[in-house]
Amino acid sequence: MSDRRGQIAAAVTTFQQRLAEVCAETGRNPDDITVVAVTKTFPASDVELLAELGITDVGENRDAEARTKVAEVAARWPALRWHFVGQVQRNKAASIATYADVVQSVDRVPLVTALDNGATAAGRQLDVLIQVNLDSDADPGRGGIAPDNVLGLAQTIGESQSLRLRGVMAVAPLAAPAEEAFTTLAEVSAGVVAVHSGATWISAGMSGDWEKAVAAGATHLRIGAGLLGKRTLPGVLLAR
Numbered sequence: 001m002s003d004r005r006g007q008i009a010a011a012v013t014t015f016q017q018r019l020a021e022v023c024a025e026t027g028r029n030p031d032d033i034t035v036v037a038v039t040k041t042f043p044a045s046d047v048e049l050l051a052e053l054g055i056t057d058v059g060e061n062r063d064a065e066a067r068t069k070v071a072e073v074a075a076r077w078p079a080l081r082w083h084f085v086g087q088v089q090r091n092k093a094a095s096i097a098t099y100a101d102v103v104q105s106v107d108r109v110p111l112v113t114a115l116d117n118g119a120t121a122a123g124r125q126l127d128v129l130i131q132v133n134l135d136s137d138a139d140p141g142r143g144g145i146a147p148d149n150v151l152g153l154a155q156t157i158g159e160s161q162s163l164r165l166r167g168v169m170a171v172a173p174l175a176a177p178a179e180e181a182f183t184t185l186a187e188v189s190a191g192v193v194a195v196h197s198g199a200t201w202i203s204a205g206m207s208g209d210w211e212k213a214v215a216a217g218a219t220h221l222r223i224g225a226g227l228l229g230k231r232t233l234p235g236v237l238l239a240r
């Protein structure tokens with residue numbers, strides 16, 4: 001355990017130093033960037049170690065795992081902000097709405113309805129991001145709505161009772177350069193902000209491509225391996 005603490009502390013320090021450098025190089029202010037530690041497949045004790053190091057935004061991608069982890073940690077760390085970053089099955093929406101603070105992966109109207117109903121029933125407000133599919137040969141398996149349909153979905157979220165639209169999110173496609181994808185996402189974001197002035201978040205960038213996301217204006221980075229080390233199983237597989 002104390003080893004693990006040292007490992008994570010070193011990774012956080014290295015990451016923050018590199019983030020400061022990249023911000024200096026790209027004219028960004030580090031205070032405008034939130035690092036979301038993606039803790040999927042890692043134990044609740046890692047979430048607590050991160051919290052002790054000041055990382056209080058946490059990302060998960062499976063309902064059952066997230067729910068358990070929140071329950072383990074919430075009493076000691078009530079102020080953590082839990083981001084759901086994985087694809088949401090509609091029958092899990094009501095559950096997710098009871099513990100998530102942010103759902104980053106909203107990509108269709110039925111999900112808006114299900115999350116809104118769940119949040120309203122739980123007496124909670126959820127911050128949500130629209131996940132944008134930036135892959136031109138749209139692989140629906142990876143989630144996200146086509147850029148052309150984002151404003152329509154944004155309007156539906158705007159009309160909901162308990163969801164607050166905060167911005168957009170994307171995973172860079174495997175097949176195309178990440179710079180292009182993040183530039184497109186920034187354009188989509190500008191279109192959303194023009195109509196929904198509070199929806200300024202841009203969640204982009206994972207361990208392998210976050211520097212490019214910072215350059216393109218990301219406000220939220222989703223970092224798993226870069227803070228916690230390699231997952232023994234890829235989270236995508238575990239999400240099935």
Ligand SMILES: *Cc1c(COP(=O)(O)O)cnc(C)c1O
Binds near residue numbers: 040086205
């Ligand atoms: C797992 C995951 C991440 C973090 O990936 P790393 O490569 O470990 O940084 C970010 N975003 C989503 C949607 C994920 O599922």
